[in-house]
Amino acid sequence: MGRKSIKDLRRQEIVKAFYKTAKAEGLHNASIAKIAEAMNVNPSLILHNFKNKDELVLALIDYILSRYQKIYTTRKDGSAIDHLREVLNNLFSRKWNALISDDVYYSCYSLIFRNNVIRSKYKDLHDSLRAWLESHLVECIEEGSIELEDPKRTANLIYTILEGAYYYLCMEKNAVKKDEIMQQYKHHAYDILKLKV
Incomplete structure (x- = not known):
C-alpha cells in the first residue's frame, strides 16, 4: 500500500479538526472560520481542500x-x-x-x-x-x-x-x-x- 499524499493527510487533519469543533460547538456552529482558528490556519486552506461545509460533512461521515x-x-x-x-x-x-x-x-x-x-x-x-x-x-x-x-x-x-x-x-x-x-x-x-x- 502506497503512502498517502500530502493533500490526503491535510484533508484528514481538516476533518479531524472539523469533528473536534463540531463536538465542542455543535455541528451547525462549526463554521469553516472556527475550524481554521482551531487549526491555526487561514480559512482559504480549508476551502482549497473542501469546496464548502457540505463537502466537509460528507468527509466527516466517512470519518x-x-x-x-x-x-x-x-x-x-x-x-x-x-x-x-x-x-x-x-x-x-x-x-x-x-x-x-x-x-x-x-x-x-x-x-x-x-x-x-x-x-x-x-x-x-x-x-x-x-x-x-x-x-x-x-x-x-x-x-x-x-x-x-x-x-x-x-x-x-x-x-x-x-x-x-x-x-x-x-x-x-x-x-x-x-x-x-x-x-x-x-x-x-x-x-x-x-x-x-
Whole structure:
C-alpha cells in the first residue's frame, strides 16, 4: 500500500479538526472560520481542500465510518466465537460510545432528511456495520460454534437492538443506569445467538 499524499493527510487533519469543533460547538456552529482558528490556519486552506461545509460533512461521515470500524478490530489469535464475543462486548459497551460523540453523530444523521447524498452515506455506513457483524456470524457458523439459519437477518436484528439502545441511552444521564440498560440489551443479543454472556 502506497503512502498517502500530502493533500490526503491535510484533508484528514481538516476533518479531524472539523469533528473536534463540531463536538465542542455543535455541528451547525462549526463554521469553516472556527475550524481554521482551531487549526491555526487561514480559512482559504480549508476551502482549497473542501469546496464548502457540505463537502466537509460528507468527509466527516466517512470519518465516522472509519472510527466505527475500530469496534470490529479483535485480537489476531483465538477462535471465531472468541472474536464474535469480543465484538459483541465492544458493541454493547462504552467503547462504542467513546468512538464518536453522540451529538456529532445525530447532528449528521438529521441531515439525511434534507440531503440524499448524506442519506446514501448513512445507509452505506449502517449496511457496512451490519455486513461486518454478519461476516463474524458466518465465521462462527463455519467453525461450528453457533447455529443460525440466516446470519444476515440475525445481524440486522442485533443491530436493531443496538441502535435502539443507543438512541434511548442518549437521553439517560445516569452512568450506572446506562450500564445496566446496556447489559440488558447485550443479554438479548446473546440470547438471540443462544450463547451465554
